[in-house]
Amino acid sequence: MSAALVTRGLGRRYRSTWALQDCDLEVPAGAVIALVGPNGAGKTTLLQLVAGLQRPSAGSISLFGELAPAQSPQALAQLAFVAQDHPVYRRFRVSDLLHLGRSLNRTWDQDFAERRIAELGISPRQRTGRLSGGQQAQVALALALAKRPRLLILDEPVASLDPLARREFLQVLMGTVAGEGLTVLLSSHNIAELERVCDHLVVVAGGRVQLAGDVDSLLGDHRVLTGPSAGVPGGPGVVHVDQADRHAHVVARIGPAEPLPGWQARPIGLEELVLAYLRRAREPWPVPSEMELSA
Amino acid sequence: MFIFQLDSTSGVPPYLQLVHQVRQAVMVGYLREGDRLPLIREAVEQLAINPNTVSKAYRQLEHEGLVDPRPGVGTFVARAPDVTVPPAQYAKLRRGLERWLREAEAAGLDEEAVGALLAVVRRELTEEGAA
Numbered sequence: 001m002s003a004a005l006v007t008r009g010l011g012r013r014y015r016s017t018w019a020l021q022d023c024d025l026e027v028p029a030g031a032v033i034a035l036v037g038p039n040g041a042g043k044t045t046l047l048q049l050v051a052g053l054q055r056p057s058a059g060s061i062s063l064f065g066e067l068a069p070a071q072s073p074q075a076l077a078q079l080a081f082v083a084q085d086h087p088v089y090r091r092f093r094v095s096d097l098l099h100l101g102r103s104l105n106r107t108w109d110q111d112f113a114e115r116r117i118a119e120l121g122i123s124p125r126q127r128t129g130r131l132s133g134g135q136q137a138q139v140a141l142a143l144a145l146a147k148r149p150r151l152l153i154l155d156e157p158v159a160s161l162d163p164l165a166r167r168e169f170l171q172v173l174m175g176t177v178a179g180e181g182l183t184v185l186l187s188s189h190n191i192a193e194l195e196r197v198c199d200h201l202v203v204v205a206g207g208r209v210q211l212a213g214d215v216d217s218l219l220g221d222h223r224v225l226t227g228p229s230a231g232v233p234g235g236p237g238v239v240h241v242d243q244a245d246r247h248a249h250v251v252a253r254i255g256p257a258e259p260l261p262g263w264q265a266r267p268i269g270l271e272e273l274v275l276a277y278l279r280r281a282r283e284p285w286p287v288p289s290e291m292e293l294s295a
Numbered sequence: 296m297f298i299f300q301l302d303s304t305s306g307v308p309p310y311l312q313l314v315h316q317v318r319q320a321v322m323v324g325y326l327r328e329g330d331r332l333p334l335i336r337e338a339v340e341q342l343a344i345n346p347n348t349v350s351k352a353y354r355q356l357e358h359e360g361l362v363d364p365r366p367g368v369g370t371f372v373a374r375a376p377d378v379t380v381p382p383a384q385y386a387k388l389r390r391g392l393e394r395w396l397r398e399a400e401a402a403g404l405d406e407e408a409v410g411a412l413l414a415v416v417r418r419e420l421t422e423e424g425a426a
Contacts, residue, residue, distance in 0.1 A: 032345050170343035178336040178346035192303040196344040216351075219308070269306050 002065060004029040004151055004183040005050060009059035012045050019045040021207050023059065027185070027200060029150075032177060034198035035187040036274055042207040043187045044084070044155055050185065051081035051153050064150060077106045080149035084156045086140035090129030094122055097143060105147050113146035116172075134165025141169065145176055154186040158193070170197055191271045203274055205281035215270065222273055225250040227263035240276040251276035297325070297332055301342050309344055313352035321361060321372060323385045332362060332370045 003026050010023040020042040027033050035043050048054045050061060055070040062068055068075035088097060094117055102108045117124060120138050128136060137157065144152055157173075158166040174197060176182055188194055194201075201218060203211040211218065222239070229248040232241055242249040251268065259265040268276075297320065299313055307315075320326040333341065338349045353370050356362040363373040380388070399409055 032347075167343050171340050174343050174345060175336060175340045178339040196301060196303060196309055196342065196348070199345050199347045216308075 002029050003027060003062070004031065004064055005185065006062040007050070007059060008062075010046075010049060010056055010061060011058035012042075012049055012054060013057040018057075018207050020049070020204075021058075023209050025202060025209065025212055027183065029064065029183050030177075030181045031200045032174075032184045032198045033186070033200040033202060034194040035185065035202045035204060036189070036191065036194065037204035037210075038278065041204045043204055045207075046204065047081070047153050047155050047185065047187060050151075051079060052076055053081065073106070078149060079151040079153060080144035080147045081153045082140050082144050082155065082157060085160055086137045086157065088128040088131075088136050088140055088143075090127070092128055093124065094126055094128060094131075094139060095124035097128060097139065098124070098146075101143050101146055107148050109146050109148050112148075113142055116142035116145070132165070134161050134168065137161055137165065137169050138172065141172060149182070151183045151185065154184065156187055156189075159189065166193070173197070191274055195270045201270075201274070203277045205278050208281075210277040210281050211273075218273060219268060219270065221255050222251060222253050222268045222276075223259075223265045224268050224272065225252055225254075225259050225263045225265050227260070231260070231262065233260060233263075240280045296337070297330065299333070299338055299342055301344065310348045310352040310355070313338075313349065314355050317352075317356055317361065317372075318359075323380055323382045325382070326372050328372055328374055330372045331368075332372070334369055 005025065005027040007023050007025045010025075011021045012019050023046060035046065037043050045054065049056055049070075052068075052071045052075055060067060061070075061075075063075055063078055066074070089100075092100070098110065098113050098117070101113065102110055114124070117139065120135065120142070122131065122135055122139065128139060131139065137160075141157075152173075154173075158169055161169060170193070173184065177184060186198075195215075199215055201211065201213065201215050202209060225233075226247060226249050229243050229246055232243065232248045232250060233252070237253045239251040239253060241251075251272065254265075297317075299316055301309055301312055303309075305312065317326065317332065326332075332338075332353065335346050335349045335353070338344070339346050353362065353364065357364055357370075361373060362370050364370045396409065399412075404412070
């Protein structure tokens with residue numbers, strides 16, 4: 001599968017502070033990628049860099065095999081971006097937004113946009129400020145999809161929606177992925193929901209990528225080991241250690257290897273995996289190197 | 296049409312949940328030989344899930360010989376399983392097992408102990424049957 005998005009050494013600095021640093025990513029075309037991390041981790045910076053809304057202070061971005069200089073028309077034509085809270089011009093009628101979209105974009109599928117708005121039961125004459133939050137989100141998504149992008153970038157697309165509106169939004173999004181092989185990069189805090197929609201994961205904390213890859217292989221590579229706290233293993237595979245008085249839980253990247261004698265291993269869930277990397281980023285576990293993880 | 300459900304709190308990976316539901320539906324006769332499973336796009340729109348999850352589940356079911364993909368048409372239930380349990384009886388067996396498992400848990404048996412007990416009793420029953 002070819003890469004939709006490749007970043008190399010990507011970084012963005014605000015005065016003396018790096019909001020994002022040394023970001024190397026490679027995302028296959030057709031993937032749905034979840035970007036997770038605490039607030040202020042650099043998620044929005046990364047999304048805006050890819051969308052061309054900010055210029056990198058370091059590194060490069062390639063889209064579908066071609067170097068994409070920030071704000072180059074060729075790069076912008078391939079992607080669509082929906083910002084947090086899916087802003088629409090509140091005083092505009094829905095038909096005005098479609099007109100704007102048609103005028104501003106090189107590619108524009110007016111039929112698709114009109115059909116989507118009709119399917120949503122929204123009158124084109126309605127002012128967008130009068131629509132519900134869920135409808136505004138759907139209109140923003142319809143506008144983004146009408147551009148026929150190859151890469152769709154969504155910043156916290158469902159955070160402000162009620163459960164039914166979230167579900168309907170994701171149904172349209174996933175239906176489009178199934179039908180057209182669109183690549184989607186989205187940020188979110190809701191990991192249970194991400195598990196349904198995403199096949200790739202990028203964990204960002206402290207302005208750096210902590211973990212990136214295919215969700216199924218990441219889950220297969222990591223396990224939770226439980227054993228005596230006296231013999232907590234070290235080594236580069238240890239991600240995070242929760243130490244109790246007599247026993248410890250270790251999140252480790254050991255693949256299918258047998259754990260040390262006396263240790264029990266169980267599969268890890270997506271939320272546990274993300275939390276382990278976020279905790280490690282906050283309080284790095286000093287890794288003793290002389291002990292081995294597996295027998 | 297067959298309708299999938301997903302429990303995002305169960306901890307079971309979504310594709311496995313789909314696999315289990317098809318297996319179970321075939322077992323109790325909600326799905327019969329020749330029935331069409333939802334198209335990937337239909338399942339995706341029902342559940343708001345990633346299309347790759349559905350294709351992965353269908354691949355596994357195909358691998359198990361339970362379904363037959365016909366390119367361009369859909370995925371069909373390939374064969375009836377050896378035993379089909381009427382839904383009412385299946386539900387009754389399930390309730391009985393639930394009751395038993397709750398009792399076992401209250402008595403302090405963990406998953407491993409339950410598995411071991413099941414294996415032992417099964418073996419004894421088989422031996423009885425053979426005797």
